[in-house]
Amino acid sequence: MSRTRTALLAALALTAGASGTALAVVPGDTGIAAAPCTVDYKVQNDWGSGFTAAVTVTNNGAAKSSWSVGWSYAGNQRVTNAWNAKVTQSGAAVTAANESYNGTLATGGSASFGFQGTYSGSNAIPATFTLNGVTCNVDGGGPTDPGPTDPGPTDPGTPTGRVDNPYAGAKVYVNPEWSAHAAAEPGGSRISNQPTGVWLDRTAAINGVNGGMGLRAHLDEALRQKGTGELVVQLVIYNLPGRDCAALASNGELGPTEIDKYKTQYIDPIAAILADSKYSGLRIVTTVELDSLPNLVTNVTPRATATPNCDVMKANGNYQKGVGYALNKLGDIPNVYNYLDAGHHGWLGWDDNFGPSADMFKTAATTEGATVADVAGFIVNTANYSALKENNFKITDSVNGTSVRQSKWVDWNRYVDELSYAQAMREKLVSVGFDSKIGMLIDTSRNGWGGSARPAGPGATTSVDTYVDGGRYDRRLNTGNWCNQAGAGLGERPKAAPEPGIDAYVWIKPPGESDGASSAIPNDEGKGFDRMCDPTYTGNPRNNNNMSGALPNAPLSGKWFSAQFQELMRNAYPPLS
Known part of the structure; x- marks a missing residue:
């Protein structure tokens, strides 16, 4: 669980609220914030020598076209990496300035950013914060206010009977079908x-395709494997209308407007099976x-990577509606854990994709009756090849005065591997309103390199470029390459709770x-031919016009x-014995 700390003025008294949030109470305060700005500073993960934190600043004064949040540490904390703000440090003094895309701060508006740091000894919370040089204070919510990302123990929207990490x-x-192969x-x-x-990647998969196992058959087999302990069953819900609008190879059976068929013929039957009391112990x-959903951010007009199909799906809203409906229906089942x-x-990982994507996920998770309480966490790198950890270079490195971000491989991305991205995305998702206890999954099935x-x-x-290319584990020609990559290897074996904020490698x-x-192969599954799967293809803007590497x-x-x-x-790493 995360630890939540709230910024305090030195003159204020601390009280610990029932929610676990440290809040300040001004003597005689009626609960109404009078300060020109408020800052919420949350330590999300702390492993004794390092930590991650999320900061939200709310502007109660005149609207601002740019912002800068400042504080000083009492200890030896050092900021090593940040997202959604440009963070600099001089001695104990830290300054976090807006990025180009989030500088506007309206009256009553908020901005959030996060960072990772190191320390030894005490990780004391800063006593004073400023916004554009003006001293800020905490809000006046009172010591029992659970805050926007902590619904509190009596919130009726919080599922009961679930564990933090399944x-x-x-x-x-x-x-057993994959195991036999x-x-x-x-x-x-x-x-x-x-x-x-x-993978339940079409309606027919619910009952089984060509004599194969259907959903009930898998659940029955899971009960057999379970024995007297606990057992997780991993299902892929994957059949949206107009599915995967930017990748023809994974197009689906439903047309762009068939949202009702998605609900009644796909999600509803799955939910009915999962709700069977027979499976309540799984x-x-x-x-x-x-x-x-990410396609609605990166592959729509006016982006250079836009496709007509993605423009259609953004306009009709059926991705958000479908995801919201699935989260709502499946989230009502007490032993189901939804990972988006x-x-x-x-x-x-780029600045103009990262924040907008988190906002898009929040929109979908609050559509068609769904709430953030229906989301147990998120999964990254599914069916992809991004390296888990790049140990030979960091995003903060520079060579002869040139930042690693300027290399052709990194190309101004904020992240160089999936672990750093997953942990940062988790903090961002919490900052936009998801529960502070959400966990991340990382698919490591093919990212061993x-x-x-x-x-x-x-x-x-x-x-x-020689520094990055010579040291990177990920040997793809470009991070935009995703289809049957040559040279890839099995990654870390599935494992629970391997890193802070990560529920499992899967x-x-x-x-x-x-x-x-x-x-091109004719088929009755709605799957098209995508040139990114053709080893002779010379690429497109989504992979910077590199060969496909397939x-x-x-x-x-x-x-x-x-x-x-x-x-x-x-090519497995760790190697197979």
Whole structure:
């Protein structure tokens, strides 16, 4: 759980509220804020030598076209990385200035940013904050005010009976169909007992396709695997109208306007099965509608990456409606944990994508009767290849005076790997109103990047590009490449609570299942041919016009791809024994 600290004036007395939030009370205060500004400073994670914090400043004075928040530490805290603000530090004094996209601060308006820091000894909370040089104070909500991201113990919208992290202390379901495919491959028995996601990527999958297992069959098998302990079942909810408007390989069966069919023929039957009391002892994790919502931020007019299909889906609102409906219906089931897709660092890590995407997720999570209480967390890197940790360079590094952000690979992104992105996105999501206890999942099924091509250390400091390219684990030509990537390897094995804010590393994308066909293949699943899956394709603006990096001879998305599976095992990191 996060620790919440609120900025205080030195003259104020501290009282600890029942919500766990430290608030200030002014003698004689009637609960109405009279200060020109308020600052809320929350320590979200603290591991003894470092921490992450989220800061929200509210302007109670005249509207501002730019802002700067200042404070001083009493200890030796040092800010090492920040998001949604330009943070500088001189000695104990810290200044956080707005980015180009969030400088406007209306009267009554708020801005939020986050950062990571280090310390030794005490991590004392700053006593005084300023906004554009004017001293701020806490708000007048009173010592029992739970705040916007803490609904309090009696909030009727908070699901009961759920644990903070469903993966903690639990086994995870091994899909016998995937396990059989893996075990049949030479060497595949080394990983065939790993848990993977069950993809409900069309209506027919609910009852089973071509004699395969349907949802009830998987849940019944999960009960058998469960025994007397706890067990998590991972389901992929993936069938929105006009699905995945920017990637033809993963288009779906429903047209852009078929929202009612999505609700009544897809979500409602799934919810009815999951609500069966027979399955109430399972912890059911749903990863809800991968990829689609971020497209409404990055692939719509006037972006250079816009597609007509994404413009249609933004205009009709059916992505938000579908996601909201799914969250609402599934969130009503006490043993279901909804995790909403939050893209990956190579998609949403840029300044003009990061904040707007969090806002888009909030919009969808409060549509069609859904509330933020229906969201247990978020998942990143699903079916993608972004490295978990890049140990050989940091976003704050520079070479001969040139920032790593200016390298061709990083290309001004704020993040270089999935762990830093996931932790930062979590803080941003909390700042826009999601519960402070949300956790993140990271799909590590294909982001190991091991084998002989894995760098053993940093690259040469000849230039910022030789430094980054020589040291990066992720060997793709561009972070926009996503289809059947050559040279990829299995990543970290599924694991609960591996890092602060991370509920689990998971294999939601079953290794060995294709991302898309490398040439056009007629099918009845609504899946198109995407040139990003063609190894001869020279690219588009979404991958900076690089080659696709895709493997040849790939089948339709979701079909078994033996050559890819063998390559993933060969390049696994940690290596397979």
